Amino acid sequence: MTADNEAPVPVWTLATEAVSVPNVLSDEGVTPARLAELRTVLAALADSPIVTLEAHPMRTKRDRNGGLPLHAASPLAQQLSHLVAQTAKSAPPTMNVAATGDVLYRMVVPAKVAAQVGRGLVQPMASKAIAGGIRGALVNSTGRIASGATFVPVAGKAAVAGAATGSATTAGVAAASAGALTVAAPLVLMAVAVGVSAYADQQRQKAIERITDLLEQLQEDNLESERSELDGCRDAIDKATSVLLDQGRIGLSLGLDSSSYAISTAIERAKRRLIKWQAALAALPEGPVEVSALTKSFPGINEEGGAFRAHLELARLAIALKRRVLVLQAVEHAQQEGTNNPFKSFIGTLQDDERRVDELESGISSVLLRLSTLELRRHGGFRSIMFTPGEVDDLLKTAYRLRALGDGLNVGTSQADVAIEIERGSDGSLVVFPAAAA
Secondary structure, three states: OOOOOOOEEEEEEEEOOOOOOOOOOOOOOEOHHHHHHHHHHHHHHOOOOEEEEEEEEOOOOOOHHHOEEEOOOOHHHHHHHHHHHHHHHHOOOOOOOOOOOOEEEEEEEOHHHHHHHOOOOOOOOEOOOOOOOEOOOOEOOOOOEOOOOEEEEEOOOOOOOOOOOOOOOOOOOEEOOOOOEEEOHHHHHHHHHHHHHHHHHHHHHHHHHHHHHHHHHHOOHHHHHHHHHHHOOHHHHHHHHHHHHOOOOOOHHHOHHHHHHHHHHHHHHHHHHHHHHHHHHHHOOOOOEEHHHHHHHOOOOOOOOOHHHHHHHHHHHHHHHHHHHHHHHHHHHHHHHOOOOHHHHHHHHHHHHHHHHHHHHHHHHHHHHHHHOOOEEOOOOOOOOOOOHHHHHHHHHHHHHHHHOOOOOOOOOOOOOEEEEEEEOOOOOEEEOOOEEO
16 A cells, blocks of 8 residues: 555665665665666665665555454564654654654665565566566556655654664664664564565465365375374464564464474475476476376376365465464574574575475476476377367367466566565554565
8 A cells, every 4th residue: 555646655675784885775765666676776885785665654454364464562663663753853844754653664675685574575567468477667566666755854863772782582673874774673674574474374265165176176195184184283383473472482382383384294205206297397208298198197188176186285285374484483593593593594594494395486487497398299199180179179288287387487587676564553562464566
């Protein structure tokens, strides 16, 4: 959601550690396009991540089902409130940044930092005119192109002891030595962690819905057991998320260890299936492929449901759950580490564990892309003179289903800036929505 086109809204420039950069932000208003340019410049000049945080008045509230709720006492809510309180006096008199009403905050993370946080979070808007093309604009988390408000930079004036070098749960901000930058590593860490976790849970929900539909058609007990085992991990992950993001510590009683084991088992199962799929593709002949030869290696691929599609969705579900667990583990590590920059510790831990998940997801995407470009022929080849109407229909349906496998794949697209939208109610509680394209 954005403000009216002519209404000025405040924007903070936040760094995760004290850095020295030119003061490229003036006290005058800037347009969204200009703000995006300045954000790119700051990201290129600074050695540490720099994000922007916008505050928009909420005209109407969104459906909160896709977001993660946090109460007013949570570290993220406290840090956000503290940032606003510390910078209220420096804001122009036309803007009431300390308003207690409903506010939508929008944190934008530069593309180079987003690439470190997780792959596949955002994608350019696909072009409907040209296959494989993309639109110039990027959609936000509501699926709409952001409209144009005027943004006015707000700088912090007073430093808060311990804020710049505290743990991930330390509330507060500190003024940096140059420009309008404000050091707020804990705030950035928690916002990114919750946004990424919400995105991963959104992907889990989509995978569960698709798997449920497929299993109703297949009636396969083994696949149903796999789905139930994975979906049963949600309760432990939800509890661990609430405890960790509310400044607690994850204990054995939450059951996260057993859930993590089940997810890791599912990931290994997906890896074995991926190896079989890759070997089956390598064994296919050059040129058009018979449908019967394809279905032998990929059972049910020519049907609306099918075992292959169920295996595919189970792999996506395992990946979504694994990513959420990785975020929790990285936040916990950053909190316990006690480093001067918890965000840097968070990124390092996440990168170490995420590489294998990225490789699995990339391998699955490559298989789907290859399948979507296959040419098909019926049994006996094209030399047979007569085609029955049923054969033609089956061949076309299979071809269309293969093409659909390539829809939505982020192959060859560049990483975009990531936007994390946070609704703040008048009582101080938050709802953080899944990370999406800025």
